[in-house]
Amino acid sequence: MKLSNKFILFIVICVVTAVGLVGIGGALTFRKLAYDQQSFKIKAIVQLLDSQLDVQPDTPEFEQWLPNWLHAHQIIRMDVSNKGGTVYTFRDVRYHGNTNLLIHYHFQLKSHPNFSITLWVESPFKRLRYAPDAMVYVFLGVIIVAVGLLISIQWLKNAFKGAERLEWRGRRIIGGHQDGVMNAEPGEWPRSASRAINQLLLQLENSRQDRARFDRMIRENAFIDELTGLANLTHFSNRLETEMLDGDANIGAVLLFQITILDEFNYIHSQEAGDVLLQQFAQLLNNYAKNNTNAIVGRVGGDQFALLLAQVTLAQAESVSLALLKQLERIPLPSGFYSDDYIAVGIAGYQFGDSPQEVMHQAEDALRVAKQQGGNAWFTVDRQLTATYIGQGSVRWRAMLEEALSLGKVCYFEQLIYARNRIPYSVELLARIQDSDSTWLTASVFWPWVERCGMVKQFDYLAIENALERLKTSTISVNINLDVETLQEKAVIRRLIYWAMETNPRQAGRLIIELKEQQVAFLGRRQQARINALREKGILIAIDRAGQNVLSTQYINDLQPAYIKLHPSLVRDLARRQVNRLAISSLLASAEGKAKVVAVGVESDRDWQVLERLGVNAGQGNWFSPVIAPEKED
Template identity: 45%
Template sequence: MVAVLLVLLGGALTFRQLAFNQQQHQLRSVVEVIDGQLSVQPETPEFAQWLPNWLRAHNIQVLEVANRGGVIYTFRELNYTGNSNNLIPYRYPLAAHPDFFIQIWVEQPFKQLTYEPEAMLGIGGGVLIVALGLIAVFRWLKSIMYGAELLQTRGNQILAGRLRDVQQGSGKEWPNAASKAIEQLITQLIEARQERSRFDCIIRNNAFVDELTQLSNRTHFLNQLEAEIGDADAHTGAVLLVYLRGMDDVNYQYARNEGDAILQQSSEALKQYTRRNIDVNLARYSGDAFALLMPLSTLDEAEDTAAGILKLLERIPLPEVAEADDFFYIGIAGYEYGDNAQLVIEQAEDALRVAQMQRHNGWYAIPRELSSTQTGKGSVRWRTLLQHVLSNEALHYYQQEVFDEDGRVCYKELLARITDYQGEVINAGVFLPWAEKSGLQADFDQHALKFAMQQVKYSRQPISINLNIATVIKQSVMRDLLQWVFSVPFKECQKLVLEFPETQLSQLNDTEMLRLKALNKKGIKLAVERAGQRVVSTQYISELKLEYLKLHTSLVRDIQVRQVNQLAVSSLVASCAGRVQVMAVGVERNEEWRVLQRLGVHHAQGFLFSKPEPI
C-alpha cells in the first residue's frame, strides 16, 4: 500500500512538473515572437492590435515589456475575475534586445481542470483493485514470512542447545522441506548423542569395570585409593580386601560356571551392604578377591563393616566341595593423608594372610594409630558439633580460583570450613558426610547458597558452590532461588555457578531435570563435579545446558603415566565437545597439566595454580 501511494504521489508530482514545463515552453515561444516583432515593427499600431488577442489565446493575464527606463508596454486582461495575487510570475530577458525584459503573470496549470465523475470512478476503481491486490499479496507474504519466522525461532533454540524442546516443528514452518530436514537432522543428532553416551559408557566400562560383576576393576580401585590418600580433606580411611579362599577348588571341581555364580552372589551381597553408604567404593580386586575403600572411616568402623559383610557372605549357598567355615576372609588396613597407596595395599594383603592363618571365616586389621582427630568422633558428637555450628553461624568459607589455559580466572569456588571445640579447622570433605548422616545436609547447603548469592553481588568473577542436588530441587529452595533471580540484574544471576556430583545428576528424573532447566533459563549456570568417579551414563550432558564438567581427581592424578585414565578423559572430552567446558580438578604437577591440555582439557583447578584462601 505504501508503495502504491508513493507511485501515485510520484506520478502526480511528475505530471505537475511536466505541466509547468509545458507552460514555460509556451511562454518562451511568446517571448521569442515579441522579441522578433520589436525588431520589425516597434511602436506601430499593428503591434498593439494583434498582440492582445494572441496573449489571450495563451491565457496570459498580465504582460509588461520594460527596460531600465520603465515599462514601455503593458497588457492586462480586463475580463479576468480571479485573484491576481494567485498568478504565477515569470521574467524573461530578450535575446535580441538585451536592455529589455518581459514579465508575465499566468494562472497555474490545471486551474480550469474539472473532475468528471466517470473519470474519477475509473481511477478510484483502479486504485481499489490495486489496493485489494496489495492486501492479498501482503497477507500471502505475511503467512509465508510467519513460517520463516517460526523456522528462524526454531533455529535460534537449536543454537541455544535446546534440541529436545524443538525436535518436532510446527506445520506452519516454511520452507516445508527445510523444516522436515531440520526435524530429521535433530532426530539423528539426538540418537547420535545417545549413541555417543552409550559408547562413552562402553569405553569406561572396558577401562574401569569388571565384566562379570559390573564392579570397578583393580585399575579403577587403585585410582580411587591414590586420589583419596592425596586428598587433604580425606584425612583417614580404611581398605578392606575380601578373599574367597575356596574358589580354586570350586572352579576345578565344577568348572567356571559355578565359580562365576558364587562371585556374582558375593558381589551382590557386598553391593547390598554398601548401598547405604554411597561414599564406599567397591571393586573386584582380582579373580577371587574384592576390595572396599572406606573414606573418612576408622579401623573400628572398618571392623564393624567387616563383621556385617561376613554375615551376609556366609549366607551364600556353597557347593559341597567348598568348606563353608574356611571360605571368606577379610584383611583391613587403615590409611591417612600422605600415605603410599601401594604400601596400604600390601598392609591389607598382610592382614588378609593373618586372617587366613586362623583357618576360620574372619577378619584381621593391621593395628595402627591414625593421626587424625577429626575422623571417628562418633555420630552423637558430630551432630552436636554441627548443630552448634549452625546455631552460632560458625560456618566460614575459603575460596579457590579456577583458571583457563591462558592463565585467566574463570570463576572462584567457595569451600566451606568449620572449627571444632579444640580450634581445629575441618574441611567440608570431612564434616559434610556426617551432616548428611545427621540430617543436616540441607541446612548447610542452604547456608552456603545464601552466602554465594551475597558474594556474587560484590565479585567480579563468577562464584561457584558445591551443593547436594536433593536440596536445590526442593520447592522451598527453588522458590527462594527464583525470587532472588527476579530481584537482581540478569548479569548478577550469570555469576552464580551451582555444582552437583555426577552420580546425583545421572539419577534425576524428568521432573527434577525440568527444575534445573528452569534455573538455567534464568541465567544461573550449572556444573557437574566428580565426573568419572563412577561409570555412569553421560546422557545428562545432552539433557542439561552445563557450563563445566569437572573431572574427578582419580582421573587426573599421574595421568601422564596412566594410559587407561587418558582413554577415559578423551572419551569424556569427546562427549562434551562443543557443549561443555571440561575442567581438571586436583592438578598438582606440570606433567599432568601438559597431558590434560593435549587431551583437550583447557581449564584446571589445583595447587599447581592456586590454594584455597579464607574470605
C-alpha cells in the same frame, strides 16, 4: 523485524507507490489535456477573429456581436494591439473573480501581422465540479486495489508463516537448544529445508549418543571389571591412593573379601556357574556402596573383592563386615557347598600418609588369617588410628552441626583455580566448621554427617548467600559446591534467578555452581530444565568429580556446563598411569568445544606438565595455591 514483515512492507510500499504514481501521472495528463483543449479553443477564436477583420474591419456589426460571442466562449478579457498601442479592448463586466488568477494567451495574427491579440480566461478546472457519480469509478478502483492488496498480504502472511517457524527453529538451534526442536513445527516452509534440518538434528543426536557411549566404553574398559561391573584393580587403587594422600581424609579401612570355594565351584559346576556366583556376590557389595557415599567397592582379583570405607574406625569397619557377611550368606549355593563356610574377610585400617601398597598387604595378611579360622570369618589388623571425630555418634554430630549453623561457626576457606597461563580466573569456596576446641574441620570429615542428618539444604543455602556476598568484592569468578536436590527447590531457583536479573550479566556470569557428576548423570528432563533455567540467566554450571565413577557423558550435551572438573584420583601421578591418561583424553574429547576441563588435586609440576600436554584447560591444587582462610574483618 521478521523477514515476512519486511517482505510484506516492501510489497505494500511498492503497491502504494505504484498507485500514487498512476494517480499523479493521471492527474498531470488530465491537466495537460485540459490546457491543450483550452488552447485549441482559444486558437480557433483567434483564427475566426483574424478572418472577420478581413470581412468587417470597420462595420459596427462587428462590435455588436463580438462581446456576446466572447462571453459565450468564456473570454474574460481581450486586447487587440498594434504598433500604435491597444486598438480594441473587451472586458466581461459580469465577471467578479480575481483577475490575477486568470490565464492569458498571446497570439500574433497571421493575416494581419501588425496586430496581436491577448486573451485572458479562467482555469479550465475552476468550474469543474467533482460530483459523486463522476468520482464513483475512481473510488471503486481504489477499493479494488486496496482489497486486492489486503488479500495478497494475507496470502503472503500465510505463506511466510511456515518460513517464520523454520527461522524460529533455526534460531533455537543456533542458541544451543536443539533438544526442544528435534521435530518440525506444523506448516514449516520450505518443506525440503525442514526435512533436511530434521535429518541433520537426528544425525547429530545419534552422534552425540554414540560419542557418550564410546567415551563410557573407553573408561569402562580401563576402569571397570567386565564380568561384575565393579571397579577393577586399577580404578580401586587410584581411589585408595587418593583417599590416603588427602590430608583431609583422616582415617578409614579396607575390607578384602574372598570367595574361598570359587576354584572348586568352577571345577564341579562350570565356570559359567562360578561367574553367576561372582555376579551375585558383587551385586550385594555394590548395593551397599550405592547406599553409602563414603564406600567404594571393586574386584581386585579373580575371587577377591575390596571395599574401601572412608571416615570409619576399625570397630565400625568390623560392624560393616559382620552385616555384609550376613547378607552374603543368603546367596543360594548348590549341594555340597555351605553358605556359612565360603567367605573370608581381611580388614586393615589406614590414615593419612600410609602407603596404599602397605595397607593392601596388611589386608591380605588379615585375609589369610581369616581363612585359617574356617567358616565365614573376618580378621582385623590391630593398630591405633588417630581419629578425633570419626567415632562420635549421630546425636553428637547433629548437635555440633546445628551449633555451627546457629552460632556462625561455618566458614568458607578459599582456593584459587588457575588457567593455563598461570593466572587465577576463579576462587572456590570450601566449607569448614569449627568445633568446641576452635579447630576447623574439613568437609571430608563433617559432610558425610551433614548428609546423614539431613542438613544438606541448610548448608547449601548458607553457601549460596556467602557466594553472592563474596561476589560483591571479588574481581574473579566464585565457585560453590551444591547438591542437585537443593537446585530443585523453587525458593533456591527463584532466589538465584532474581539475583541474576537484578545484577548485570557480567556479574551473573562470575557465579559458578559445581554439581557432582554422580548426581547430574541420572537427572530427568524436568530436573535438567531447572538447572538450564539458571544457565540461561547467565549463571555458569560446572561438573565436579568427573571420572570418579564410569558414567555416560551425555550430561555435557544436556546441561552444557562451562567446566568439567576431574576427580583427583585421575590426576595424581599421571606419568606412570597410562590408563588414567587414556581416561582423561576420553573426557577431553567429549568436552571439546563444549566445556573447559579443570584438573583438581594437582600436587606436582610433573603432573601438570602431563596435563598440559593432554590439553587440560585449567588446574587446581596445592601445587598452584594452598587452601587459605578468609581475611578476618576488623
